[in-house]
Amino acid sequence: MRETDATGRAEGQGVRKAAPGGRAHPAAGAGSAGAVWVLRPDGGFERPDHPLFTGAWQVGRDRPITAVIVDLSQVREITADGVRGLLHCARALAEAGAALLLAGADEPVARLLRVALVDGPIRIHDTVEAAVAACGAAASRADAIARDGGRTAVPEVIRLRRETVDLRARLRSHPLIAQAQGVLRERYRLPDPQTAFALLQRSSQTHNVKLRTLAAALLRMDRPDPDSPLWFPQRTPEEAPALPFLPGVRPGEVNRGTVVKTVLSQALEVLGSDMGDVQLANPVSGLRMEQHHGFGREFLDFFAHVGEGETSCATAAARARPVMSDIATDRVFSDTAREVILATGSRTAHSIPMTGASRRVVGVFSVHSSQAGRGLTNAEAGILHQLATRAGLWLEWHERSVVLDALEDLHQRAQGADPEAAPRPSGPEAAPREAAPRRPDSGSAP
DSSP states (O other): OOEEESSOOOOOOOTTSSTTTEEEEOOOOOOSEEEEEEOOOOOOEEEETTHHHOOOOOOOSSSOEEEEEEEOTTTTOHHHHHHHHHHHHHHHHHHHHHHEEEEEEOHHHHHHHHHHHTTTSSSSEEEEHHHHHHHHHHHHHHHHHTTTTTTTHHHHHHHHHHHHHHHHOOOOOHHHHHHHHHHHHHHHHHSSSHHHHHHHHHHHTTTTOHHHHHHHHHHOOOOTTTOOOOOSTTTOOOOOOOOTTSSSEEEEEEOHHHHHHHHHHHHHHHHHSHHHEEEEEEETTTEEEEEEEEEOHHHHTTTTEETSSSHHHHHHHTTOOOOOETTTEEEESSSSHHHHHTTTTTOEEEEEEEEETSSSSEEEEEEESSSSOOOOOOOHHHHHHHHHHHHHHHHHHHHHHHHHHHHHHHHHHHHHTTTTTTOOSSSHHHHHOOOOSOOOOOOOOO
């Protein structure tokens, strides 16, 4: 792909090999503070490492620019992975002080992007010309910063950091659930997306499984035999593992939210901390925040999803062993992530992986301390290890039992094409939700 400076000042060849099939798209007009570059890819956005994203990042890294505009007029398909790639690309550009704008998409692609990027800082314009014009205000602001000797630079950096934080929160459940609806429609020949959504919602509520959890399970499981009333005919019931940190509660009659809340509450008590979170593993998107205490919106938005190698919790998940991190010096953190964590008052983080019977990491809980270099005593480490072990066994059981029960229920309902067709089960997840234990101000992920 050859990128073009929309101000007409220069052209570059930096990503020709990275994005074959793309071509330059010149446009007129922009502010003087930085160039506006236009990239035009061909084909579809079907993976998060599309060459376009590398190309856009290289442009933002190597040149003083105001924005990169992606002309989508030749793109006919974009998937959830493609949206994820756009978000990571926009984050990288924002850290370099530039914006990512999308323009010229046909209606199906534009409609999907509006849903996936709702309220996000990635702007979508009808034409490249409109996107170039929209860059003028940003360029004027940059000119003003240069003229006043940088006196407004600090607020501008804060604004860019907040935009970066917002980007991390954009990829929520919309593409995942939309994809699950499409699979249901195709598989069971449902009449419309609304019917598919109603089926998902009913099975989710019946088994007390979050909608996004059910949608993710639907997408990763092999499709059922269309002639069989059961999705998993060979499955045998498993007894729920013991939960000694929930005395007096039968392990098979407790919901996942209560288990996760109790894990965090007890971990915080062990270290005498007021800051911590629990993140559960998703085979596709990495770690996702499920429970938290003591953090503000900026922290929660930024760490709503965590990929590989970004934080101590991701490192703990990858290594399958506890990780202690000095927030100010540990190289695992990006500069922005470090700033966000330090702003909470945290100076040390202990991230403990939760592992199931299969030795797979199903989640990580992290406890933060305001004391730099705050290590664990042998007793504290032992208690946290036992907590993680018991929670990991139960959480994996929940995936293999309760979530699969919900899929069975969904399969039966969809075969009848009626959200109310399957009877409500009398099993443990049909029980009403339980109140959060202790720490009443603990937050649960959306």
